Amino acid sequence: MKFRMFACTLISASTFITGMNDPPAKPSDPKPQLSAESRGDILMARKEYREAIEVYLQGPQDSSILLNKTGIAYHQLTDTNTARKFYERSTKANPVYAEAINNLGTAFYAQKNYRKAIAQYLKALKINPLSASVHSNLGTAYFARKKYDAALESYQKALELDPEVFEHRGSNGVLLQERTVNERAKFHYYLAKTYAKAGAHERALGYIRKALEEGFKEKKRFMEEPEFANLRELPEFQQLMTMETRVL
Secondary structure, rough: OHHHHHHHHHHHHHHHHHHHHHHOOOOOOOOOOOOOHHHHHHHHHHHHHHHHHHOOOOOOOHHHHHHHHHHHHHHHHOOOOHHHHHHHHHHOOOOOOOOHHHHHHHHHOOOOHHHHHHHHHHHHHHHHHOOOOHHHHHHHHHHHHOOOHHHHHHHHHHHHHHHHHOOOOOOOOOOOOOOOOOOHHHHHHHHHHHHHOOOOHHHHHHHHHHHHHHHOOOHHHHHHHHHHHHHHOOHHHHHHHHOOOOOO
């Protein structure tokens, strides 16, 4: 009986000593707080633009990136006047921030001030000449002013830089790409021409179809212009040429 009691005492003491030697438990580290920019970006992805604006405005107001993103949020709410003010503030904070300069161009474009839009796009391209999206925007502004040759040249440059440039969707980054045009049939015709010249036959055919569906009336251009020469033997092209042009 004594032996058993002694053994129990040893075990208890050993347990006590071990507990004394264990390092004290550390409190769990607090989770890192997301920045105003990160929280705003999440709200932008959810298309909660007003909430995103409130959060962006909690960040440093000398940040060209936050000012630009606030402008984009207002732009998504179709408040282009306020959007333009934030883009201008962004470019003042960082005069070589090509994305904000481009976005200022899109604000002018939305207000149908195409001359000023073109000026901003050209300014952005001096800073970043390899931006396919800005070349695309420049082409669309030229298109709006009916400078079709200049538009086609800009579109071709955009496509050289990024073969997917005209297929991009989404506008929650820092650079906006303009997709609003008045003459959609003619716009699709020029995109078809751009893709045909680049040898992207499938996409060229897709935009020919869109042009015809939107009421493009100059169907003979597809049969006469050299950019479409390699398409004319394709059954898909020949079928499109039998389509009735939509009457608008």
